[in-house]
Amino acid sequence: MNYRAEIDVMPLKALLDPQGKAVAKSMKNLGVNEITDIRIGKHITLYLKADSEKSAKEKVETACKKLLANPIMEYYEYQIFSE
Amino acid sequence: MNYRAEIDVMPLKALLDPQGKAVAKSMKNLGVNEITDIRIGKHITLYLKADSEKSAKEKVETACKKLLANPIMEYYEYQIFSE
Numbered sequence: 001m002n003y004r005a006e007i008d009v010m011p012l013k014a015l016l017d018p019q020g021k022a023v024a025k026s027m028k029n030l031g032v033n034e035i036t037d038i039r040i041g042k043h044i045t046l047y048l049k050a051d052s053e054k055s056a057k058e059k060v061e062t063a064c065k066k067l068l069a070n071p072i073m074e075y076y077e078y079q080i081f082s083e
Numbered sequence: 084m085n086y087r088a089e090i091d092v093m094p095l096k097a098l099l100d101p102q103g104k105a106v107a108k109s110m111k112n113l114g115v116n117e118i119t120d121i122r123i124g125k126h127i128t129l130y131l132k133a134d135s136e137k138s139a140k141e142k143v144e145t146a147c148k149k150l151l152a153n154p155i156m157e158y159y160e161y162q163i164f165s166e
Contacts, residue, residue, distance in 0.1 A: 002119070008126045023127075023150065030149050032142050034132040036085070043091045043126035044106075049117040059115050066113050067106065 003048050003056040007078040009069045010041035044068055047083075056080055086131050086139040090161040092152045093124035127151055130166075139163055 011017045020038040027035045046063065050056035060078055069076040094100045103121040110118045129146065133139035143161055152159040 010126065010128065020127075026150055027146060030145070032146050032149075034142075035146075036130040036132060038130070039128045041126045041128075043093065043124045044103075045093065045122045045124075047119040047121070049119060059117075062113070063110060063115050063118075066115075067109055 001050060001052070001056075002083040003050055003053070004081045004083050005044075005046040005048065005056070005060045005078050006081070007044040007046060007060065007064060007068065007076055008041060009044065009064070009074050009076045010039060012073060012075055015073060041074065042068075053080060053082065084133060084135070084139075085166040086133055086136070087164045087166050088127075088129040088131065088139070088143045088161050089164070090127040090129060090143065090147060090151065090159055091124060092127065092147070092157050092159045093122060095156060095158055098156060124157065125151070136163060136165065 017039045019040045024035050024038045046060060048056060048059055050059060057080055064076045100122045102123045107118050107121045129143060131139060131142055133142060140163055143163065147159045
């Protein structure tokens with residue numbers, strides 16, 4: 001079975017996100033007002049083959065933990081879709 | 084009203100994504116097999132105030148077009164939630 005995982009890796013909420021702060025400031029100069037906050041992270045679309053949704057989930061977990069997210073600074077969320 | 088926009092900015096499908104290709108290769112070394120493809124982009128969470136969902140949508144469109152996405156290399160998708 002083919003699966004697609006949509007993964008978001010975001011800076012932990014307790015941490016400052018300097019990239020987001022910089023973009024929030026630029027928004028004002030562009031005339032986009034009333035932006036309260038911006039947080040910027042990564043979005044990863046992973047296409048994979050697996051026997052079952054459970055097995056696909058395990059692979060995505062391993063990928064996130066070992067490679068895609070740095071748990072000291074980031075958290076991750078994902079959704080898996082069968083294709 | 085407070086709104087939250089969840090925006091994905093991804094490399095255009097017609098373009099090669101070297102970052103994704105590099106990560107896909109690393110996956111094999113980590114023992115995560117049967118990864119067909121990976122594409123890596125940005126995920127942006129934008130918190131904003133607006134009078135209506137329509138007005139929030141206009142702001143998010145402006146932000147994406149003027150600052151967050153480079154239309155030559157990237158496309159964007161977003162969802163807006165009222166908070």
